[in-house]
Amino acid sequence: MSEQPPPRAGAVPEDSGAIPADPDGEGLSYDAFISYSTASDAVLAPGLRLALHRLARPWYRRRALRVFCAPSDLAADPQLWVKLEDALTKSRYLILLASPDAAASIWVAREVAWWREHRSPQTLLMAITDGTVLWREEDGDFDWNVTNAVPAQLAGYFTETPLWADLRGIPANEPRAMNRDDEARFQDGVATLGAAVHGRPKSDLVGEDIRQHRRALRTAWSAAAVLLVLALVAGGLGLIARQQTGVARTQQTRAEHEAAVALSRYLATRAEGQARANPQLSMLLSAAAWRTEPTEEARAALLAKAGQWRSIRAFLSDPDGTKINDMKVSPDGEVLATARSDGRVVLWDPAGRTRLRTLETGVKTPHALAFTADSRRLAVGGADGALSVWDVRDGRRVATLSVDGYRSNVFSLAASGNFLLAAGDDEGRIVVWDLEGSRPFALIKGHRGTVTGLAFNGKADMLASAAADGTVKLWRPGETAVQSKATTTLTVPGQPGRFTPVAFSPDGRFVAAGTYRDTIGGAVVWDVRTRRVVHRLNGHYTPVHALAFLGHSGGLLATGGADTRVLLWDLADEDILGRYEAHTGPVTAIAPSKDSRTLYTAAWDGNVILWDPLGAPMSAPGGAARAVAINPDGKKLISGGSEGVLTVVSLTDPEDTEELRIPGGAPVTRVVTSRERNQIAIATRNEVWLNDPTESTATRLPKAPVRVAGLAFSPDGRSLAAGGADGVVLWDTTTRKATSVGSGRDLYDSVAFSPDGRILAAGAGDLDIWLWDTATGKLIGKLSGHFNTASGLAFSPHGDILASAGLDGRIILWDVKTRKAVHVLTGHPIGASRVLFTSDGRTLVSSDVNGNIILWDVNRGLQLALLPMPGDQVLDITLTPAGDKVLAAYMNGRVLAWTTDVSTALTQICEIVGRDLTAPEARRFLLDGVSRTPCP
Numbered sequence: 001m002s003e004q005p006p007p008r009a010g011a012v013p014e015d016s017g018a019i020p021a022d023p024d025g026e027g028l029s030y031d032a033f034i035s036y037s038t039a040s041d042a043v044l045a046p047g048l049r050l051a052l053h054r055l056a057r058p059w060y061r062r063r064a065l066r067v068f069c070a071p072s073d074l075a076a077d078p079q080l081w082v083k084l085e086d087a088l089t090k091s092r093y094l095i096l097l098a099s100p101d102a103a104a105s106i107w108v109a110r111e112v113a114w115w116r117e118h119r120s121p122q123t124l125l126m127a128i129t130d131g132t133v134l135w136r137e138e139d140g141d142f143d144w145n146v147t148n149a150v151p152a153q154l155a156g157y158f159t160e161t162p163l164w165a166d167l168r169g170i171p172a173n174e175p176r177a178m179n180r181d182d183e184a185r186f187q188d189g190v191a192t193l194g195a196a197v198h199g200r201p202k203s204d205l206v207g208e209d210i211r212q213h214r215r216a217l218r219t220a221w222s223a224a225a226v227l228l229v230l231a232l233v234a235g236g237l238g239l240i241a242r243q244q245t246g247v248a249r250t251q252q253t254r255a256e257h258e259a260a261v262a263l264s265r266y267l268a269t270r271a272e273g274q275a276r277a278n279p280q281l282s283m284l285l286s287a288a289a290w291r292t293e294p295t296e297e298a299r300a301a302l303l304a305k306a307g308q309w310r311s312i313r314a315f316l317s318d319p320d321g322t323k324i325n326d327m328k329v330s331p332d333g334e335v336l337a338t339a340r341s342d343g344r345v346v347l348w349d350p351a352g353r354t355r356l357r358t359l360e361t362g363v364k365t366p367h368a369l370a371f372t373a374d375s376r377r378l379a380v381g382g383a384d385g386a387l388s389v390w391d392v393r394d395g396r397r398v399a400t401l402s403v404d405g406y407r408s409n410v411f412s413l414a415a416s417g418n419f420l421l422a423a424g425d426d427e428g429r430i431v432v433w434d435l436e437g438s439r440p441f442a443l444i445k446g447h448r449g450t451v452t453g454l455a456f457n458g459k460a461d462m463l464a465s466a467a468a469d470g471t472v473k474l475w476r477p478g479e480t481a482v483q484s485k486a487t488t489t490l491t492v493p494g495q496p497g498r499f500t501p502v503a504f505s506p507d508g509r510f511v512a513a514g515t516y517r518d519t520i521g522g523a524v525v526w527d528v529r530t531r532r533v534v535h536r537l538n539g540h541y542t543p544v545h546a547l548a549f550l551g552h553s554g555g556l557l558a559t560g561g562a563d564t565r566v567l568l569w570d571l572a573d574e575d576i577l578g579r580y581e582a583h584t585g586p587v588t589a590i591a592p593s594k595d596s597r598t599l600y601t602a603a604w605d606g607n608v609i610l611w612d613p614l615g616a617p618m619s620a621p622g623g624a625a626r627a628v629a630i631n632p633d634g635k636k637l638i639s640g641g642s643e644g645v646l647t648v649v650s651l652t653d654p655e656d657t658e659e660l661r662i663p664g665g666a667p668v669t670r671v672v673t674s675r676e677r678n679q680i681a682i683a684t685r686n687e688v689w690l691n692d693p694t695e696s697t698a699t700r701l702p703k704a705p706v707r708v709a710g711l712a713f714s715p716d717g718r719s720l721a722a723g724g725a726d727g728v729v730l731w732d733t734t735t736r737k738a739t740s741v742g743s744g745r746d747l748y749d750s751v752a753f754s755p756d757g758r759i760l761a762a763g764a765g766d767l768d769i770w771l772w773d774t775a776t777g778k779l780i781g782k783l784s785g786h787f788n789t790a791s792g793l794a795f796s797p798h799g800d801i802l803a804s805a806g807l808d809g810r811i812i813l814w815d816v817k818t819r820k821a822v823h824v825l826t827g828h829p830i831g832a833s834r835v836l837f838t839s840d841g842r843t844l845v846s847s848d849v850n851g852n853i854i855l856w857d858v859n860r861g862l863q864l865a866l867l868p869m870p871g872d873q874v875l876d877i878t879l880t881p882a883g884d885k886v887l888a889a890y891m892n893g894r895v896l897a898w899t900t901d902v903s904t905a906l907t908q909i910c911e912i913v914g915r916d917l918t919a920p921e922a923r924r925f926l927l928d929g930v931s932r933t934p935c936p
Helices: 044-054 080-089 100-104 106-118 180-198 202-234 238-273 279-292 296-308 902-913 919-924
Strands: 030-035 067-069 091-098 124-128 164-166 312-317 324-329 336-340 344-349 354-360 366-371 377-382 387-391 397-401 410-416 420-425 429-434 439-445 451-456 463-467 472-475 486-490 498-504 510-517 520-527 533-540 544-550 556-561 566-570 575-580 587-592 599-603 607-611 627-630 636-640 645-650 657-661 668-674 679-684 688-691 710-713 719-724 727-732 738-741 748-753 759-764 768-773 779-784 790-795 801-806 811-815 820-825 832-837 843-848 853-857 862-867 874-879 885-890 895-899
Touching: 030 044, 030 080, 030 106, 030 180, 044 067, 044 091, 044 180, 080 091, 080 106, 091 100, 091 106, 091 180, 106 124, 124 180, 164 180, 180 202, 180 238, 180 296, 202 238, 238 279, 238 296, 279 296, 279 902, 296 853, 296 862, 296 895, 296 902, 312 902, 324 587, 324 599, 324 607, 336 366, 336 377, 344 377, 377 410, 410 463, 420 451, 420 463, 429 451, 429 463, 451 510, 463 498, 463 510, 472 510, 498 544, 510 544, 510 556, 520 544, 520 556, 533 556, 533 566, 544 599, 556 587, 556 599, 566 599, 627 874, 627 885, 636 668, 645 668, 668 710, 679 710, 688 719, 688 727, 710 748, 719 748, 719 759, 727 748, 727 759, 748 801, 759 790, 801 843, 811 843, 832 874, 843 874, 895 902
Parallel strands: 030 067, 030 091, 091 124, 124 164, 324 366, 366 410, 410 451, 451 498, 544 587, 627 668, 748 790, 790 832
Antiparallel strands: 312 607, 324 336, 336 344, 344 354, 366 377, 377 387, 387 397, 410 420, 420 429, 429 439, 451 463, 463 472, 472 486, 498 510, 510 520, 520 533, 544 556, 556 566, 566 575, 587 599, 599 607, 627 636, 636 645, 645 657, 668 679, 679 688, 710 719, 719 727, 727 738, 748 759, 759 768, 768 779, 790 801, 801 811, 801 832, 811 820, 832 843, 843 853, 853 862, 874 885, 885 895
């Protein structure tokens, strides 16, 4: 089901029934026929015609398309239909300006009926100017119970979702009343329709329009110069010259603005197109779109990119994109080293994000790196058995290690303290070196395949090796090869395959190895003492090339694979806490910072990415953060967990936390607060509790409904409502007296008070939304429109709009006075669960069970931005007091902050990328001659 499908701009199908294009626009045929109601769109229709004439128009042609628009083209006479039919016959496309007036128009009905009889559905395009249009995918037709803007003659006509542009809310009777946002949206609609008529992708058409605008600017300036010279030569025509110059400047200003709008929209589109191929460029293009012109498309792109890569702290990368085979961070955290496939090793300052120096190793392909414990030396291993040791401070080679007759490729390195270095090769051998004496004291034939991973434990009394032969071995390094014997061989019963990297947990209790078998990659964790498998993790589609434990207890494990993904695992329940997807090549190395608050990853795309591995550290104890709310003082976040524990966290200092416990330890389902009464209400499955933040205990309220699902304070805090399986209960928060309303209607999933406190709304299991007068307790209305329960309700700050989120995936905006739907928003694929308004009432925030958060323009009913899914279910959302962030509670126990403020998003993106567009990038995306500095 869709209210705004994506444009399908492409070539006209051979069997579409469309008349061939008239390339010069001057022949007998028309490219498009505009059908509309003169009652509502008498001004907008000619404006659309003119815009289509101008879009991507070459300077040497009068118009880009030839568009018929009655009655501007025909006089009203008895032969009008004959002339209209003649124009329809000569037209390739019909553009219907859909509105309730158009749906009721006799002339529009005749035009649409003619088109249905003589043309295919692919040649009918629509622009919605008013009313509601809803397409039902399951029926393959419009939902005629809701749709009021489409003529009935189109019932059953379309075989798939039709193409339309949304022009609702644009001033139709006075074009000069358009603001910048309206104009940008109008131009976007023109581009959507024009792309279909031109038979070109929308992005290409917009790019062509930008180029034509630039040519027009140059022509305008040239014309102005010629006019000025001629006027001055004429002597007495100085006044005319000034007038002509003024006209030229006015035209130039308008052309510059139109070009900026078009370029901004183009850049926003390309930013989305680059999201997977080049995340850095995608972020830069979204910033450039906003800096070029703050269009709605640019705003959506900027917020989406800031949300999509919210976990990234920074990039460390070279412009040439040379593959990185390995990456290590020094024990003191001050140096990060990358082994490049061109033979160089680059040393970085990760804090300052600057390159310290480059080591010319002389190795054809360095495969492995290892720091000594004092962070002063770095070992480099690679092809032909080359093994060298470098002084990190001055970049000098201090040792070259070799064994007679040993020329195999070094694929893995591990250092222990300042003395031991282990190297594994492609013949299954392990060499243990004494770094002080630069001598090998153990050469072990340990495996039957390439040694793919080596790691010492923290005490340096055990070495783990992983290999392609499907084994992991634990060694006790001795002073001779004889003493260096494997204490055990670790395998996975019933799971043959090969192991890749290996790592010890910080406390040495566990050892993990990357796995790959039958196109499934993951990791296995063994208990070192018992030698038993304690965790099996499968989540990659390709081999795992890198892994690392995080935290002092080793409760988290990060894995990186050839599928370009990095996964963060909670070993306690083997759940994926985070999916990090910004690399565009196989991930080859992972390393945590000393405090585990930063995760470093490297890949063949030439990038090192610094991640915030946990996002906002606002986890609820005992499992899921099921509910969130802002403390009455506006300074703290309250999150409720599954063991009756509420965590109160400072919004400015995450270390400042406290707990509130609910007797009995039942899971918390909802939390709401009242600033006016300085109270917190907490719902568990069958109970509701009231608490003053100054108190350490909560009071249980009487007569709570069964299976409490909805909870809300009245605006003055004097009343509290709860919805459940057996009705809605209202409490007086002073006397604690309970009153029941709305019983017998299955389950009430949501409740909300109007801003004046006079209306209580509740979403019921019978699919309706019920309204009560809070003073009398009488039922005063019912809203019907959802196909599943409304699980989220919110009144706008002015009380004129009620938003409902349905488990059918739809968001409906209701006019509270008329009880009619104003907009039906269809951006959630399924299970819309929560809604809330920003303080100015202009933006609506919604969430769903798939983890998506969407920002909506309330007045126009348009999607502003999609904050991408982090891979877990959203249970609850709330806004910070400033309204610049959405705080979302997820099933995995985390509470994450998503920015809704464009300025914050721009700053965040610029800090992450840390560079400007290169000259080739600027030329590629039509920014030549424009500032290449999208970040302020």
